[in-house]
Amino acid sequence: MQSPAILAEALTKRYAADAPPAVDGLSFSMPRGATWGLLGGNGAGKTTTIGMLLGLLVPTSGRIACLGHDMARDRFAALARMNFSSPYIALPSRISVAENLRVYAHLYGVPGTERRIRDLASQLQLTDLLDRPAGNLSAGQKTRVALAKALINTPELLLLDEPTASLDPDTGDWVRSWLERYRAETGCSILLASHNMAEVERLCGHVLMLKQGKVVDQGSPASLLAKYGRDDLEEVFLDIARGRQREEVPA
Numbered sequence: 001m002q003s004p005a006i007l008a009e010a011l012t013k014r015y016a017a018d019a020p021p022a023v024d025g026l027s028f029s030m031p032r033g034a035t036w037g038l039l040g041g042n043g044a045g046k047t048t049t050i051g052m053l054l055g056l057l058v059p060t061s062g063r064i065a066c067l068g069h070d071m072a073r074d075r076f077a078a079l080a081r082m083n084f085s086s087p088y089i090a091l092p093s094r095i096s097v098a099e100n101l102r103v104y105a106h107l108y109g110v111p112g113t114e115r116r117i118r119d120l121a122s123q124l125q126l127t128d129l130l131d132r133p134a135g136n137l138s139a140g141q142k143t144r145v146a147l148a149k150a151l152i153n154t155p156e157l158l159l160l161d162e163p164t165a166s167l168d169p170d171t172g173d174w175v176r177s178w179l180e181r182y183r184a185e186t187g188c189s190i191l192l193a194s195h196n197m198a199e200v201e202r203l204c205g206h207v208l209m210l211k212q213g214k215v216v217d218q219g220s221p222a223s224l225l226a227k228y229g230r231d232d233l234e235e236v237f238l239d240i241a242r243g244r245q246r247e248e249v250p251a
């Protein structure tokens, strides 16, 4: 059987010995080709989880395997087949969009760099921006460049932290449609951390609800709506964030 896209076993991160864990015994197995959502309020542990999955943060304990590679032993083999996008990590701002993409293509050892950049630029409507300094772009343009960077090595596993944060509704919708098309064409597995419940309902087949670093509930968006008797995931999120159980939820 094919190994999962992501396997996390009892994953824990403590930033300080006397602080509560930011991620606390997190276990899940995300199958290949799936799109899963990581939801939770501010400080629930989403970014910390993504940081550990990328090998940017060392777990205090627990184990991660991405695409069958154990991240403690075989991290570089996994990272070559993965990529990520995060609004918290800015691309070098003084060099042009094309130069940025060339640097990342080089880091990933992408063959046929110039053609890959041209193709991605055309797909993501970046062709006219390739010679502009990356720092001079609007938030929406920067998001499309960040996506191009995240796709430069044609990743099999994509980790997206808030992919549409700070975008206007039209651009956000464009990015979501683009992601839907991309995963249909490539079979890419995606883990998405988001505060946008409509986005999660639209893109994700399964949702992990995090609170204080623990999974407090999970399931498909439809099963969570049914379980909590709600019409949208925003209401389910509020129920979980406020610690309300199904039987306490007002009709």
Ligand SMILES: Nc1ncnc2c1ncn2[C@@H]1O[C@H](COP(=O)(O)OP(=O)(O)OP(=O)(O)O)[C@@H](O)[C@H]1O
Pocket (backbone or CB within 6 Å): 015, 022, 040, 041, 042, 043, 044, 045, 046, 047, 048, 049
């Ligand atoms: N570098 C750090 N040093 C110490 N504590 C940290 C550090 N980064 C995060 N934390 C703490 O870990 C916990 C989880 O933070 P994290 O950023 O993973 O949450 P999040 O779910 O991504 O939140 P948000 O939705 O606000 O981005 C929080 O209590 C946060 O204060």
